[in-house]
Amino acid sequence: MKKQAFIYISLFLLILSGCRQKTIELGKGISFKAEQNISYGKDTAQKMDLYIPDKNADSGNVFIIIHGGGWQGGRKSQLTSFTFDLMKKFPHTIFVNLEYRLASSTRFALPDQTDDIKTAMTYVEKKLKIKPKYILLGNSAGGHLSMLYAYHYDQEKKVKAVVNIVGPADLNDPGFKNYDDYAFLEKHLINPKLVDGKLSLMDFGNPVHWITPASAPTLSYYGTADHVVPVSQKKILDSVLTRNKVYHASYEFNGDHVGWERPPHASFLVGKIEDFLETVDKK
Template identity: 70%
Template sequence: MKKYTSIFGILLLIIFTGCKKTIDLGKDASFTIEKNIAYGKDADQKMDIYIPENQTKEQDIFVIVHGGGWRGGRRSQLTNFTFDLMKKFPENIFVNIDYRLASSTRFALPDQTDDIKNVMNYLEKNLKIHPKYILLGNSAGGNLSMLYAYKYDQDKKVKAVINIVGPADLNDPRFKNYDDYAFVEKHLIDPKIVDNSISLMDFGSPVYWINKDSAPTLSYYGTKDNVVPSSQKKILDSVLNKNKVYHESYEFDGNHLDWEKQSNSTFLINKIDSFLKNLDKK
């Protein structure tokens, strides 16, 4: 793989304008942290970047995408989980992002998938690298990660998707019990970007866009989730199987937020590790 030049090291010192510090997570997991980096003009377009201090070669970049029903949540909700991932993958760059939130006057799409692209463009321009990306998101962030990878990743930069309790099929009758489903129907997608031959809920459903070239995907769903039901796992698995896309899926015993419990998150991180190692062997 391509080696970093000395210019890369200099760039790390000068290109960012946020608050910088170093964090030592043990076991040679030491990172330089750049916080509150603006990757766009909107106040929501901010991110934290974690770069390994001992990095010697270009590695995959984890892009962490928070949940919150497309109109709430902040990247800080996933900071601790990001630290746990950094301990497991001490040679990778991590980027924990905020994105433009939806409201009754602003649609989630295309802004939020555009923001994933905006983050990638910023990193490649400023770090002078051309990495592969691992998109990891929970809930709405899982939906956005899958949707970006399956529909918008025309250059095939996404190596893998880690989908945690993400809505994969917005037409699922059980998902329609979601108490904010009316918002999803009316404010998730700008109708101007949707062809008349496609329904809005199909457009926003990652499963609609899966094909044989879609990114490998690991999914994690709760057996007692009353927000994103476990039926989503079965639907997603079925479509990935049909298209012969490499994937793994797992369940935890709990509700929508219980994936964050220590035992569940540790299980997930170990499965992510083995999943990515399997990909590297292919």
């Protein structure tokens, strides 16, 4: 009995230590309590890293960071470093770095991935007992998901702003059809049951299709040498946002699809995000 009790106590302590928060020190007195790989749903892919400021946490805003990977790959760890850069700039803001269910030849990306954004929001609100506004920030496929969720699925208007980094805004853009896995998107991006006969699958999946004058303010960042998501996407998105009188800003960097992460482009973007959100707050 004593041996069995010892085993149970040891397991309990192991589990407890795995759930314990740790502190992320970012210099200049900035620190966050971090809980990593939190399960926000029943699927093993539904994990998040949650970062809460140690000092003067502002529960009115939450960043949700959404990784890229062509809707069928990628990990939240890809954006951990950039998330830390943002945390330095916004030391009082709560951050979520999100992992979501991936598409495959037997699993559609949508609605799973947009549902995961909503489920993560609900989890954060229940866990922290807050009702915040969200800034959705995603790169590549994550940028697409951020826009699509904000423009189409955010019925409760919880999204304060979108930061879209090299995300496809128009899947019908001839330049984007050169994407290597475009055939995969045609077959596996969207469950056909979501779409009525009036729309094509690609139209349904187009963030620009759902933009209205009530859409969330949007900041975009595109590369001039991006052969995955061409800079033509920036012009299309800007045009539709302008037509609907949605506040937006967009910038270009000299680089390819992942060039935004390299100096000095990432720091430039962080600064522009700060400026953009300050303007949004004044509107």
